[in-house]
Amino acid sequence: MSSDQTDKLKTRILDALENNHPVKIVGGNSKAFLGRKPVSDNEINTRVHNGIISYEPGELTLTARSGTPLKEIEAVLTDHNQMLAFEPPHFGDGATLGGTIACNLSGPRRPYSGAARDFVLGTRIINGKGEVLRFGGEVIKNVAGYDVSRLMTGAMGTLGLILDVSLKVLPRPETEITRSFEFKPGEAIAQMNAWAGQSLPVSATCFYDGRLYLRLSGSKSATLSAAQRMGGEPVLNPDRFWIDLREHSLPFFESDRLLWRFSLPGITEPLSASDAPMLIEWGGSQRWCFSSLPPAEIHQMLESVGGHATQFRHHNGISEVYHPLKPVIKLLHRNLKNAFDPNNILNPGQQYLEI
Amino acid sequence: MSMVSADYSIIFSPPQRDAIASALRQLLPEDCILLKKEDLGPYSCDGLSVYRQLPLAAVLPKTVEQVQAVVRYCHQQTIPIVPRGSGTGLSGGALPHHQGILLNLGRLNKILDIDIDARSCRVQPGVRNLAVSDAVRPQGLYYAPDPSSQIACTIGGNIAENSGGVHCLKYGLTVHNVMQIKLVLANGELATIGSGALDAPGYDLLALVTGSEGLLGIVVEATLKLLPVPEHAQVLMAAFDDVVKAGNAVGDVIAAGIIPAGMEMMDHMAIGAAEDFVNAGYPKEAQALLLCELDGTREEVEDGISQVKALMMSAGASTLRVSEDNQQRSRLWAGRKAAFPAIGRISPDYYCMDGTIPRNQLPHVLSRMQELSAHYGLRVANVFHAGDGNLHPLILFDANKSGELQKAEQFGSDILQMCIEAGGTITGEHGVGMEKLNNMCSQFAPAELEQFHAVKQAFDPNHILNPGKAVPTLHRCAEFGAMHVHEGKLPFPDLPRF
Ligand SMILES: Cc1cc2nc3c(=O)[nH]c(=O)nc-3n(C[C@H](O)[C@H](O)[C@H](O)COP(=O)(O)OP(=O)(O)OC[C@H]3O[C@@H](n4cnc5c(N)ncnc54)[C@H](O)[C@@H]3O)c2cc1C
Numbered sequence: 001m002s003s004d005q006t007d008k009l010k011t012r013i014l015d016a017l018e019n020n021h022p023v024k025i026v027g028g029n030s031k032a033f034l035g036r037k038p039v040s041d042n043e044i045n046t047r048v049h050n051g052i053i054s055y056e057p058g059e060l061t062l063t064a065r066s067g068t069p070l071k072e073i074e075a076v077l078t079d080h081n082q083m084l085a086f087e088p089p090h091f092g093d094g095a096t097l098g099g100t101i102a103c104n105l106s107g108p109r110r111p112y113s114g115a116a117r118d119f120v121l122g123t124r125i126i127n128g129k130g131e132v133l134r135f136g137g138e139v140i141k142n143v144a145g146y147d148v149s150r151l152m153t154g155a156m157g158t159l160g161l162i163l164d165v166s167l168k169v170l171p172r173p174e175t176e177i178t179r180s181f182e183f184k185p186g187e188a189i190a191q192m193n194a195w196a197g198q199s200l201p202v203s204a205t206c207f208y209d210g211r212l213y214l215r216l217s218g219s220k221s222a223t224l225s226a227a228q229r230m231g232g233e234p235v236l237n238p239d240r241f242w243i244d245l246r247e248h249s250l251p252f253f254e255s256d257r258l259l260w261r262f263s264l265p266g267i268t269e270p271l272s273a274s275d276a277p278m279l280i281e282w283g284g285s286q287r288w289c290f291s292s293l294p295p296a297e298i299h300q301m302l303e304s305v306g307g308h309a310t311q312f313r314h315h316n317g318i319s320e321v322y323h324p325l326k327p328v329i330k331l332l333h334r335n336l337k338n339a340f341d342p343n344n345i346l347n348p349g350q351q352y353l354e355i
Numbered sequence: 356m357s358m359v360s361a362d363y364s365i366i367f368s369p370p371q372r373d374a375i376a377s378a379l380r381q382l383l384p385e386d387c388i389l390l391k392k393e394d395l396g397p398y399s400c401d402g403l404s405v406y407r408q409l410p411l412a413a414v415l416p417k418t419v420e421q422v423q424a425v426v427r428y429c430h431q432q433t434i435p436i437v438p439r440g441s442g443t444g445l446s447g448g449a450l451p452h453h454q455g456i457l458l459n460l461g462r463l464n465k466i467l468d469i470d471i472d473a474r475s476c477r478v479q480p481g482v483r484n485l486a487v488s489d490a491v492r493p494q495g496l497y498y499a500p501d502p503s504s505q506i507a508c509t510i511g512g513n514i515a516e517n518s519g520g521v522h523c524l525k526y527g528l529t530v531h532n533v534m535q536i537k538l539v540l541a542n543g544e545l546a547t548i549g550s551g552a553l554d555a556p557g558y559d560l561l562a563l564v565t566g567s568e569g570l571l572g573i574v575v576e577a578t579l580k581l582l583p584v585p586e587h588a589q590v591l592m593a594a595f596d597d598v599v600k601a602g603n604a605v606g607d608v609i610a611a612g613i614i615p616a617g618m619e620m621m622d623h624m625a626i627g628a629a630e631d632f633v634n635a636g637y638p639k640e641a642q643a644l645l646l647c648e649l650d651g652t653r654e655e656v657e658d659g660i661s662q663v664k665a666l667m668m669s670a671g672a673s674t675l676r677v678s679e680d681n682q683q684r685s686r687l688w689a690g691r692k693a694a695f696p697a698i699g700r701i702s703p704d705y706y707c708m709d710g711t712i713p714r715n716q717l718p719h720v721l722s723r724m725q726e727l728s729a730h731y732g733l734r735v736a737n738v739f740h741a742g743d744g745n746l747h748p749l750i751l752f753d754a755n756k757s758g759e760l761q762k763a764e765q766f767g768s769d770i771l772q773m774c775i776e777a778g779g780t781i782t783g784e785h786g787v788g789m790e791k792l793n794n795m796c797s798q799f800a801p802a803e804l805e806q807f808h809a810v811k812q813a814f815d816p817n818h819i820l821n822p823g824k825a826v827p828t829l830h831r832c833a834e835f836g837a838m839h840v841h842e843g844k845l846p847f848p849d850l851p852r853f
Pocket of ligand 1: 401402437438439440441442443444445447448449460480501502503504507508509510511512513514515516517518519520521568569570572573574575695784785821
């Protein structure tokens, strides 16, 4: 079931180049709602290129082809009592590794363990010239050459088609304990940050509907003693709660209105961007809300606190959905796009209109 | 060293020294400009002192605006600029350009802001690494990346090299601990990269710039992530009569689901030199020594230490010792921390290498290294960030003996080649700089090097920022005649090497 389709994918890119027919790169299509709508129907599906290439539990490294289902990777890791510590959301059954990395999506553990980009050690890619290139490697420490692998992470396929990814993996914690507390939003944010400033095994935090949820992960003794010190109430089916949060299947997310993601300094006081309540997670650094305020107003509000905003779901996919870039940064983006994809054939416009 | 030769894809013809001097005087106060040979001398090399070169001039700006003014001028006149922090780099990254200006960032050395609640601080690039942790320790916080050079090296240099330290298996490298930087671009413009949040919109420019060795921009400010000082930390020392056993013990600890805060290994020669130097209490007869530090809550550490102890015993440790208090902990670490100077005492010169390998390749790589040592007639000592596979072989030589420097250099190059063949890399944390340009030709294929050059072009079209470092030209690679190791497979794998 494992299959290396590098040559085939490369041929597709070369054909696209020759015919000047931009491609839209698709994995499991689970994240099609993210970003702007593809301008091209010339689909390249990476699912044909799949399989775990190497997994060395003792080295904490795993390398797999981009079309490998995330589920398959997680199952293999679980067998060895390890995990992807960035706790990636799947957002659908068929989520692949490549899509996960291209979108740089991370789950509840993000502020305490790191984002997808923090665990990427190396990639093999096809750039917009149809060249197969390898950057980084399969070792944890490596500073030879620019960090192109992390640049690919979150670039939404606009700089290269990701062929293989090498990741650092981590042991699963021995125990996890979840507690919840009654709080007002402002206090909850202060409390999340106070916890993060102490030597405590916190691995996830979330506030909504008047309750602050806290997950502790680590050795049995450490989590038990921390839970005792911190108090709070046990939560029914805690694993389900954190999965539902990660997958946006908590009742909070049930709406067809435009869903905004705010990324901002965790200590920022509660913002009022809508009449609807907000879900606050990542120690205050990631907040979700349904808002019909004009985008410009939201962008301004976020900039004033040092953050940025994304139209995450239920946007029209035609106007810009990501936070506008400063002119000097935009120019660097354009230059980099030109460095990797001079003919603009890889997912053009999917992240920003001009790249 | 023999290999130091210019690798400039473009030929500079900057204005003469006098013209540069008078232009600089328009931009900076007199006391920020150095032009005399004797004043420039201290900047002629970094920590890799076998490479030496005087710049045309050195500048020591006191403000970001002054940095911008100098860069803008150099951009207009196409004058090479080499940024420099403390010059502790070990790959010749801060080696001056003979036609260029050395930009010393050491006077931008203020901690601008400490935000205890947000657990971050904003610093200028010339702030020393340790000064950050010192400043925030009273608040129970610290900055995690801790290169052994942390008393001296700067945050700007750390970002340029993506420096690591003994704690990076658990707490990450510089790239994992920097939130935002202000970067003076090649045209003198100021760009803010990253954000005060956990991510920023668009491409991950922060990761791209981290580790770019001063080739993509000048770091003039950084916002660093701070962590709470762990409630408790203990270190366990385990000695082994065989390096293979020690290597396996490291694997056993990780396989048991423990991520140590630090996991360091030393070989027989390094143990002896360190013990003679600082009396850390290491058993000198041991063939390998492991220092395994655990931190976290008290319960977590105590449980972990007893687990590690049991694992080390069954892996065949001949001596085990656990620190009972912070004083004992410091003493056990003292030997490892003094390993480089300790080697300096037993040899007139040493050459510090920096490759990474998958840890399971350790026995093989170490025994090949012994063969090479015999072949070159040079001793080698090994200190090893064992948790993440980062090797630091120290090649002992005497620069006063004719030919030894060249032999040491060739030995070093062979070691790096071996790291590539073992599935690793030619540099784990010290960077490519001037030193490893040729080895880059082995690690990367021509198209990959071309892609790096295209990235450089995107940031610095005139190639004025630290030109000729970090990425070799294809022309150089052709001359060097390196065999690119493709996917870990050498051409003609059956032919004997070395
Ligand atoms: C005894 C010893 C032990 C060491 N241990 C470690 C270790 O454990 N881990 C580790 O990673 N390294 C280690 N090093 C290497 C070195 O200390 C690091 O690379 C350090 O980050 C260099 O900092 P610096 O301020 O001295 O930079 P410099 O040596 O001055 O410069 C290093 C590079 O950064 C560039 N640069 C400097 N400042 C800036 C800036 N503001 N903007 C853009 N570019 C800039 C320079 O051009 C150069 O390319 C060690 C060195 C020594 C001598």
